[in-house]
Amino acid sequence: MSKKINVMLALMLLMTQLVWAQNKTLTGKVTDNNGAPISGVSVMVKGTTAGTFTGQDGTFSFTVPDNAKTLVISAVGYATQEIAVSGSSYQLSLKVAEAQNLDEVVVVGYGTKIKKDITSSVAKVTSKEFQNLPLPSFEQALQGRASGVYINTGSGKLGQGLNIRVRGISSISANQQPFVVIDGVPVVSQSLGSATEPDNPLATLNPDDIESIEVLKDASSSAIYGARASNGVLLVTTKSGKQGRTKLNVGFFTGWSEPTKKQKFLDATQYKELFTAAADNMGYVAADEFEAETGTTDWNSTNNTNWSDQAFQEGYIRQYNVSLNGGDARTKFLFSGSFNDQNGIILGNRLTRATGRVNVDHTINKNFKVGANLSLVQSNNYRVPSDNAFSNPIQLNALPPLHPLLAADGKNNQATLYYNNLIEVEDNNRNLSKTYRSISSIYAEWNIMPNLRFRTQAGIDWNNLQENQFLGRRTLDGAPEGYSYDNQVTSSVFTNTNTLQWNNKAAGNHNIDALVGIEYQRGIANGASVEGRAFPSDRFTRIANAAIISSGSSTETQFRFMSYFARANYKFKNKYLLGASVRADGSSRFGADNRYGLFPAVSAGWIISEESFLHSNRILSFLKLRTSYGRTGNAEIGNFSSLSLYTSAAYANIAGLVTSQIGVPGLTWENTDQFDIGLDFGFWNNRISGEIDYFKKNTKDILLNVPLPATNGYTNITKNIGDMTNSGWEFTLNANIIRSSSFNWTTSFNISTYKNEVTRLVSPVPPGARTLGRLAVGSPFGEFYGRKYMGVDPANGDALYMKADGSTTNDYSAAVDTVLGDPNPDFYGGWNNKFSYKGFDLDIQCQFVSGNDLYNIAGFFQSVNGDYFDNQTVDQMNYWKKPGDVTDIPQPRLYDGNGAGKSSRWVQDGSYFRIKSVNLGYNFPRKMLQKVKIDNARLYVAAQNLFTFTKYKGYDPEVNATYIGNLNLGHDFYTPPQARTITVGINLGF
């Protein structure tokens, strides 16, 4: 954004230089603390538009009027300086910018703002904090770095959807993810694919193209996005060209990865011991039962196969990127390209991404400016099956160690208790999602008057997803003669935005800016799929060779928005701030009786440190109190939820007509009213700075399915009928602890909380058959509810459960359901430390979550004291053996279900502290590089998920099985762990 300001400045310079006739010439050089020249620094005469930029060698030269008194020297990333004009030559040294510069420019909806003047709550993460990290997708950069943003990556699957929750959970059945806007273009961030588990369309973005990510958290910042802002807004700004010599940057990194943790299961000896006991206790013969269930005589074999480790492969990552940027006062450009290739840690998982980008800004004359951001991405995602599929590699850990890995013919063994899904990645089998995507926009700006600017932007998010699956005849779903599936989805979202912006800068004590705008958006998604079976051999994988075309489909869906918005900010005496905004959103999604919604917000700020009583305080350098209140909406309610509909139903070869939905014509968006109060502070010239925020969100009119008696032909009707609240604290502290010429240490810490409470429902939503997450009034979203496990009766080895009176029973059905935990964290946050010593720099990013509970659904199969022949976790060996034994593992009883009921037996604390990323770099000395004509060179070693500290006994505490839906947070079901990735890389600038 700052570049745009620079462009305007340059433009003004151009004009003004023609005007002044009687001048003198100033020359000088700008360097940093280490004496290195800085290019592109703005040098201006204060109070005028006269000025210039430094060249590549840091020097400048320009003519100033004779009466010029003060020069203002500023550059992105450095503290602005003012010096008096005397003489005609200057040698300047710019200080390194403060860790948290209050003059920093923050991107807000449809514009930018100086951080000092902001009256709302916005978190910002810049590229410096995540560049060169092997991020599977860019949103992960926010994890632990942005307060108020809770991210659960869910699993170690590449290109998989992840949970992003800004300030808690603000919906039940509509979308809960934030609204994402890239360079002013709203983009599709929800899965387009047909797989059970969502893919992540945002994984197609090259994180290295991103300059900054702003998260609009409170109502005053987000209400300008109206009906789509209740879950917060992510504003992504890509890099753009900088004025100056054309610079070429190339980067390369490579690395390898492994699971953060592997779990231990029984070996053959332990397995036989446990199941012999389990069979004996029930009067069975273990070998006979094993044979009956598996159809093999492997019980008597000497095999000792570690099936669980077979699920993993050696991961690697490689990335090449190149960018070219530069420009002059009128035209600036950035070209970038990258190729990224990641081999996941889970068998068969791979993600490649090739990206290209062109960002250009051009100033036509003093009144007109145009520009374009064009990007094209191609990505291949070789996907892992859904957690609950027998083909999920992690489910291999259920196979008894007694089965041999390979059959006698040397192929993967097919005679196993469950499907040996190693077969799934044999030969020509594939599960590929290929994406072509372009998020592009063009804009034009017209300065109608010095203070009035018109801007129009047309943007498109075009996304083509091609899913292609082939399963050969040896696979579970491909048998007997092969199976192939193709699916194509093309989504195109067009947005046209027109704004008129008015700035009144220098009007004494009063400072006003205002914005009005109109936005139109149209989204269309088309899909076509075909499915074929029966191939001559597994060497044929395309449906052209299928004997049976078993299904085919094509679909289209569409939505439109028509929006009007306005915003005004008023600043009095540089210390009293007022802001107000309003947006009217109309959408085709809203019922005919309720087409338009109004979303207003107001905010106020008081820069207390500007008051006379604090102005000269040496310790407290900055203090601002701010508050806001406003309304936002959630329009992700489905495109046609308000209608009563008929659809087709096929009856063999003929198609019939059936009712499919009964609707309410008044159905509309969900409303969220949010209050925020915050304090921004700085001490010792902002060497220590921070923010404290408290928020309260009241969400009303949540869409819920109201159950109907099915006897009338419908099971439910969707109405705006639920309420929910979220409240919490956010605290951020930044400190520049050591600042010397050779050694620097800055630290940044943030911690956030949210407390969610469901306050109105039609009826409680109980947990599913295998899950614990429920909805109940007065409880947090997804609260765990079920039978409480009370350990083992030492007398007989029976599993015990809690009864209503708190006593225990071995009769599962006599026990009562009770609250077993909460998957929402008590608090979460991050801690970042940056060190630099001479040419070395070290960045350590930690991240933590505390107080959230996890439920391992797979416990019913894998930690159930040998109830069935699934291999068990090693802790089950501590089973009850004889009267008097005190243990929490019941007596093994084959098929008997002793302790197998869904209960808190598999609920665990999911708190963790993780060293999320470490990046150690060395910058080669400039003098050495000049000889080989290199501007800068940095060699680095980086690590993701280096260490995790947790009590969770499963694979990884950052887990969220997505196939079971939104409500079941913190559930683990054979969910693959995250990857620990170590990379080495180099960046060169020419």
Next chain:
Amino acid sequence: MKNIFKILPLAALLATASCKKVLEVEPQQSIDAATALQNDQDVNSAVVGCYALMGGGALYGTNFLMLPDLQGSESYCSWRGTFQSFRQVASKTMTRDNAEASRTWIAAYRAINNANIVLANLGKVNDAALRTQLEGEALFIRGILHFELVRLYGLPYDPATSNSQLGVVIKTTAATDEAAASEKIARSTVAQVYARVLTDLNTAVTKLPDDNGTRADKYTALAFLSRVYLQMGNYAAARDAANEVIASGAYELAPIPLIPFTNKNTAESIWEIQQNEQNNAGQANDGMATFFASKPGIGRADVRMNTSFISSFYESFDFRRRDWYYVGTGARPGNTYCFKWNAFEQNLPVIRIAEMYLTRAECNLRLSTNVGDTPANDLDLIRSRSNASSIAVPVLADILNERVRELAFEGLRIHDIKRLKTATGSFAWNDNKLVFPIPQREVDASVGVIVQNPGY
């Protein structure tokens, strides 16, 4: 600059003026209910929609054909699969939230509503003959679905009593808006439901054509009427209806018993659910072949036959033993499975002419009549087709055993146990546990207007 002030408001005005239209977007895969049914074709399609719903796994696609046999599993078959809902049916431990009890109830009333919508829109059909036929089909569908529901969700019909025990909700009006869809209607008595079923089916018989392709015709309705009367113990009416179907000459037994299950729409079949490769009740988690078959790549082999049932019921040379039972080679290999349900795309015979012969034989024998033919001849027709030895002077038990042999795993077992007042295992014919629970969601959604069955 002045121009911009003229253009902007104008643009805004234009946008405002046109936006009402801009925001009207029609769905593509569905159509608005207000305009869905307009002419002959639309109403005809709505009838086809009813058949499509009936072909789903919740109705004839699986549950109506499989659950009555699972419920009577003792000394007959066993459920081996992982689905708890089916396991509970087999072990008579169904819970109020049993998934099968829920989905069958919901799907049946959805199809009934679709049929009621057809009846409410008959005025839109111009062709008088078509109008009569569609009316007959809608009544047939509404009638048989109420019949299936009352057999599963109500205590058995007992001709010796007034049948005032609760049956199911009788639904004869169409719901197309929120108010109608929210109506809470109490369960009627078993007697009332059977009366409604008879009215609907008898009316359907008068409206339906003699031949209606693969859709229900006059004889389909008569065959179901025969079933209903038999269930009610009205042997004369059951006999006469069965006789009328047989006498029509439209149906005949296939030369060997395999044929009606490996071919579509054979002459033996009175009515069957149409399926094909694309459209069937399911290939992974639903569908008859899915649960019964154990062939390479086909079936989960979840329903396993008791070998002692086969060896004690069928003579070794009985073709039915050869054609209908086999040792599995797919999932859970090495055990015995029923071949009647062998392919995902096969049609599902719901009612076969063999049943009509057996019903006529049973009723004639009970009533000591020979309407149509003698019980011995009817029985012999069935037995000789399968190479079974002939029984010269059949007694009632012979005919009832033949029903088990001939109609095994076709969804009749528990209904026959109930009407014959016998038992399955330790569960007597009128045990509460042989009645499905009313889905808890129905009790909740109706705020208790729909009451739960005893025992749940």
